[in-house]
Structure formats: structure tokens, C-alpha cells
Amino acid sequence: MARPTLSDVARRAGLSPTAASLILNDRPSRLSEDAAERVRKAARELGYRPNMAARSLRTKSQTIGFVSDFITLAGFGGQMIHGAMQEARKTEHVLLITETEQDPLVPHAIAETGVEGSEPGDESAAINALLDRLPEGIIYATVRSQPVTVPKAARSVPVVLLNASSSAEAECSVLPDEYAGGRSIAGLLIDNNFSSGIVVIGSSQTAIHDPGSTPAVSRRLDGIFSVFDEHGITPLAQIDCPIWDAQAGYTAVKTLIDAREPLNALLCLNDRLAFGAYQALTEAGLRVPDDVSVVSFDDDPLASYLRPQLTTAALPFREMGELAVRLLLDQNAEKKEHLVPMPVQLRGSLRSQA
CATH class of the missing domain: 3.40.50.2300 (Response regulator)
Incomplete structure (x- = not known):
């Protein structure tokens, strides 16, 4: 008589071989106790014994x-x-x-x-x-x-x-703290005495809760405008950009310059928009940060190669990956959002207003 296999056990218990294996090997799972008992009962009835050689290879x-x-x-x-x-x-x-x-x-x-x-x-x-x-x-x-x-x-x-x-x-999730990141970048402008001539490039306050807007964008902008509201600041302009790339940033800033808007600071919602903004300012003979300061988000590797280097709030992806593993292996981890701070990289694109 052939030796019963894991597939035989799973078939009798009405589950997949993977699910049966998790139960028989006492591995963490979300299977019900009823399902677990069906697997154990099927294994007893069939006289199933695990292949220890195969198990040792799997668990090495x-x-x-x-x-x-x-x-x-x-x-x-x-x-x-x-x-x-x-x-x-x-x-x-x-x-x-x-x-x-x-x-x-x-x-x-x-x-x-x-x-x-x-x-x-x-x-x-x-x-x-x-x-x-x-x-x-x-x-x-x-x-x-x-x-x-x-x-x-x-x-x-x-x-x-x-x-x-x-x-x-409810799920256990790891996200960047976009709201706090937005507050940090907007707070930099306040700390450096900017109160007028501020332009937000990428999205507007009225658009952040549209269906096409992600929670990350909404939280980032909520953080920015919470600071502006606290200090009674109304941006000179808020420019929606369907695509957040360098071309969109260039076009937005060139339009503002051609309209002779009194620009003091550009708050770009990501670094690619800021790259395009730099180009438009340079073409117009405006200097960063002497004439216009620029701040942004993400900390793209190119941000530190711009001249002057770009001040930006970094997406903490490495730390997020680390935390995800720690939470996964922690059986007591809370089923909630775990937010990771977005550190500000303070560089040369920001200058205090007199």
C-alpha cells in the first residue's frame, strides 16, 4: 500500500496542500481551528507521517x-x-x-x-x-x-x-508619514519668513480628495495646508499637474514667469516637478535660492546633484522595508497603519526671507 501523501491529507480535509502543510508544520496561518482539526483528523485516519528529509530541506x-x-x-x-x-x-x-x-x-x-x-x-x-x-x-x-x-x-x-x-x-500596513512630511516642508517656509509669493505645484487643495487622488497625495497636501491655515497664508497659486514629471514642472513655472507673477518660493509635490522648475527659472535668469526658493518631496537621487542641491522630504523606503519584516515576524503586531517619518534633507535651494 502506497504511503499517504500530504495531498491525500489535504484532499480528505477539503483544503489545499499548502494549507494542510502550514497546519501540520505548526506554521502561522489565518486558518480556522475547524480547518486545522479537519487536517489533523485526516492525517490520523490516513496514518500520514511527514517526510522528515524533505522537511529538513525546507526549513534550513x-x-x-x-x-x-x-x-x-x-x-x-x-x-x-x-x-x-x-x-x-x-x-x-x-x-x-x-x-x-x-x-x-x-x-x-x-x-x-x-x-x-x-x-x-x-x-x-x-x-x-x-x-x-x-x-x-x-x-x-x-x-x-x-x-x-x-x-x-x-x-x-x-x-x-x-x-x-x-x-x-483592518490590516497591518507600513506607510510614509505623508501628513507630517507635508507639515515639515510647509513649516520650513514659515521658519524662513515666507508669507507671500508661495506657489504649490502638482495639485491643489480643492483636488486632493478627488477619486483620482491617492491617500498619499491627500495626506501630503493636508499637512501642507494645515500649516498654511495656522499662519493665515494663502498661496499665490496652486497648479494641478496630471503627471508629476519634469516637463510638467517646467511648463507650470514657465507659465507663471511669463505672467510676471511675483514668485518667492515654489513648493513642488515631488522632485521631478522641482527639476523642471529649476530649468524654467534658469532660462528666465532667476537664481535658486537668491531669487526663488524651491522645496520638494521624495529625495530622488538626483536631488543632491542639482546645483544648488534640492531641499526635500525623503520617502523612507529602506526603513519601511525593514519595519515591514519586523512587523511580519511579530505575532503581536497591531493591525493598523504604522507610519514612518519622512526626514527633511535641508540643502541649498532654500534661503530665508529678510
Whole structure:
């Protein structure tokens, strides 16, 4: 008589082999006690005994699954992965990375070490490819901070959202503290005596709660305008830009210059807009920061190569990746948003008003 397999146990219990394996190996999962008892009962009835040789190979390196959209294609995304990998190594875990290459998260390909690919649109296949490695849990990440729906296939193990949130139910998520970051950058202008001639480039206060606006943008602008409101400051202009790139920043600032607006400070909602703003100011013979100060967000690597260097609030992606791993491995981690501070990189693009 053939030796009963894990698949036999799973079939009798009415669950997947991955779920049965998690229960029989006492691994963390979100499966009900009823499901766990069905698996144990099926194993007893069939006389199932785990393959200890295979188990020793599987458990030689503990693993953490990392599911993302197209994070390796984005410069900032590498910082999240690096932070997560560094933190995983401290606890002798291996990070297995699945990249979907689609937005919203719909699996397309698996991009790391030994994890086979999946067909486009087959999200559960990508998740199951990780679950077959018996991970401690899954980090579910996005490049663009946004609400997501965690796939059902992932819910058999602990999940931490990275640079993403869930509006459907309470989840453990890691996000940059955009509201505090917005307050920090706006506060710099106040601290340097700016009260007029301030232009916000990227989005306006009236547009931040539109359906197309992400929670990150809304919080960033809420922080900015909370400071302005406290000090009775009304920006000279608020310019909406559908795409936050250098061309949009250049066009916005050139339009202001051509209209002879009395510019004193540009508050750009990301560094790419600021890059374009620099070009428009330079073409018009205006100097940063002697004529116009510029502040921004993200801390793109190019920000420190501009002349003068750009003052900006950094997205703490490396620290976010580290925290996601710590939370995933902490069975007592609170199911809430965990916000990571956005440190201000104070550089030469800001000058105090007399």
C-alpha cells in the first residue's frame, strides 16, 4: 500500500496542500481551528507521517514572501527591497520576491531565485508559488502608495502591506508619514519668513480628495495646508499637474514667469516637478535660492546633484522595508497603519526671507 501523501491529507480535509502543510508544520496561518482539526483528523485516519528529509530541506532557511506590482523597475522600489532583505537576514530569513508588473496588483511574473513564473492574470498562482515554500508570511508592496485588496490566496499566512493600505478591513500596513512630511516642508517656509509669493505645484487643495487622488497625495497636501491655515497664508497659486514629471514642472513655472507673477518660493509635490522648475527659472535668469526658493518631496537621487542641491522630504523606503519584516515576524503586531517619518534633507535651494 502506497504511503499517504500530504495531498491525500489535504484532499480528505477539503483544503489545499499548502494549507494542510502550514497546519501540520505548526506554521502561522489565518486558518480556522475547524480547518486545522479537519487536517489533523485526516492525517490520523490516513496514518500520514511527514517526510522528515524533505522537511529538513525546507526549513534550513526560513522564508518571507514579497509580492509587488513592478517595484524592481522603480528606483525607489529597490530601497524597500534592500531594507526588507537586510532585516530578513538579521533573523536568518530569505526573501522570495514575486513581481506582477501590473497595476493594480495582477501577477505577471516572478522575479527572484528559484520561484517559477505565473501566467498573466493568475494572481493565486503567484501567491501559491510562494506559499509552497512555506513562508513565515507575505509582504504585499506597491510602488505607488494606494489602497489594495489582499488576494484570498495570501490570507492563509500573516500579511503586511508595504507602501499600501486596505480600505476593506483592518490590516497591518507600513506607510510614509505623508501628513507630517507635508507639515515639515510647509513649516520650513514659515521658519524662513515666507508669507507671500508661495506657489504649490502638482495639485491643489480643492483636488486632493478627488477619486483620482491617492491617500498619499491627500495626506501630503493636508499637512501642507494645515500649516498654511495656522499662519493665515494663502498661496499665490496652486497648479494641478496630471503627471508629476519634469516637463510638467517646467511648463507650470514657465507659465507663471511669463505672467510676471511675483514668485518667492515654489513648493513642488515631488522632485521631478522641482527639476523642471529649476530649468524654467534658469532660462528666465532667476537664481535658486537668491531669487526663488524651491522645496520638494521624495529625495530622488538626483536631488543632491542639482546645483544648488534640492531641499526635500525623503520617502523612507529602506526603513519601511525593514519595519515591514519586523512587523511580519511579530505575532503581536497591531493591525493598523504604522507610519514612518519622512526626514527633511535641508540643502541649498532654500534661503530665508529678510
